[in-house]
Amino acid sequence: MFQLLDFIGTFVFAVSGVLTGLNKKLDLFGVFIIAFVTALGGGTLRDVLIGRTPVGWMLDLQYVYLIVIGFVVAIVFRKKLDKLRVSMFLFDTIGLGIFTLIGLEKGIEKGLHPIVCIALGAMTATFGGVIRDILCNEIPVVFRREIYATVCILGGVLFFVLQNCNVSNDFIYLTTTVFMIVLRLLAVKYKWYLPTLYYKG
């Protein structure tokens, strides 16, 4: 179930990367690379920083195949994806939650401090988009809009709070994921933004 959601998240992140690459008028190789880094860039950076090498996707090619499939599907159906905007947004939100949990897990496996684990969770979920934006020569959108990364951080905090309560692991995973998904949906619905402060430098 967990792995299935991870696969769906990877697939949807890849599809959204394809749309970004097409918008930037890249050639097919460029579009593929953008799809790849959007889906796997966050986890790759995490693995490099904690010394988990060769990085994850090199040892489990299922993720690479998924991105290839996502790439082909998105290219073929690119004109129809507009109608799937709501579904894509939902899957992207599920991906956000699952990727955060996976990042948390890798940090715990390495015996790192909860604060570092939370950072790794947020990194896994959001830095694919950061690398995508750098490659597309934009200021990363996650630094400017909505409470995207904040959702991951709050989800991570909840995860560690629940670990100190007397509940099962399954309960923790489910609650944390649902919490992040609901929080993100509310944030988008009610247009919750992190503040930008006035500063004249």
Place this chain on the structure above:
Amino acid sequence: MFQLLDFIGTFVFAVSGVLTGLNKKLDLFGVFIIAFVTALGGGTLRDVLIGRTPVGWMLDLQYVYLIVIGFVVAIVFRKKLDKLRVSMFLFDTIGLGIFTLIGLEKGIEKGLHPIVCIALGAMTATFGGVIRDILCNEIPVVFRREIYATVCILGGVLFFVLQNCNVSNDFIYLTTTVFMIVLRLLAVKYKWYLPTLYYKG
């Protein structure tokens, strides 16, 4: 012979990096860094992702010396390099082939899947240019133009196909390199581009 071609490739990549840095009006330190990452950035990223650390050039300073020499030569002769455009292009193409093979080798040494090895080959040959373009605040040219990376990928595929035939290693290396060089020359001569698809997002 192989090492000699690798050295030539490194040198020419560094020279081309110097020209890019000068065009961007960087100071001499900036120009040197651009030369360095153009020549060694792809291999450095590859080493980091597969966990081959300290990365290659830290353990074999010959590459660093070569870049210093390339830097000085390119700075001194910068106004005459225009006349060498054809020779530079040829050496750059040789570099493309050799760097791809080196990336393939490192992946095989680590026991990684052929698909990953091919990705590492293409990364070694092309991501120096990607990092250079990011530092120069441009969308990477390899995502937009010609079939540069595609040549590396096809060369990698040929390499693994030949490994399943009953031929010597020398034959494989020679054939693969010549194939990539010829393919790139044809691609430039006949202006083969990867398609950019119409998409209105």
Place this chain on the structure above:
Amino acid sequence: MFQLLDFIGTFVFAVSGVLTGLNKKLDLFGVFIIAFVTALGGGTLRDVLIGRTPVGWMLDLQYVYLIVIGFVVAIVFRKKLDKLRVSMFLFDTIGLGIFTLIGLEKGIEKGLHPIVCIALGAMTATFGGVIRDILCNEIPVVFRREIYATVCILGGVLFFVLQNCNVSNDFIYLTTTVFMIVLRLLAVKYKWYLPTLYYKG
């Protein structure tokens, strides 16, 4: 004493990162990330390249706490920091010297060649700013202005020269740090720039 100066350097780099992020009109998450990479990005890149993973700040959270404090202080007092411009510049210069020495040390610990150690020193001191500028979609300022990185390189050279003289380690550290600080102050006072060469490509 050395650690105290390192803490001060980290703090001041974080504060300067906050000001950059605010100038770019990022939201609070974006501003925090910019503060973080400005202070710790150079050391993080160094650790990844030499294979010192998990990277430094994941194992010593004092640096993370310092950045959080620097972030809060800079946000709260953002309108008054202008008056501290001279003090900030002084601490930034101290940070430059200390960060260079720390980078040198990590290279020596790994048994790397002095040339590589000097590169690691300069990387530790300057590449936080490079990553900050990439994330803010600018050509890195260190490639274009003053002899910032050159100070680190010359400091590194002096460090290894002194190691071959018959002097104590404390003497080497003190002399090298003071040398870099004075050189940087002179460079700014007398507007020493690295040349940008004329080139029409």
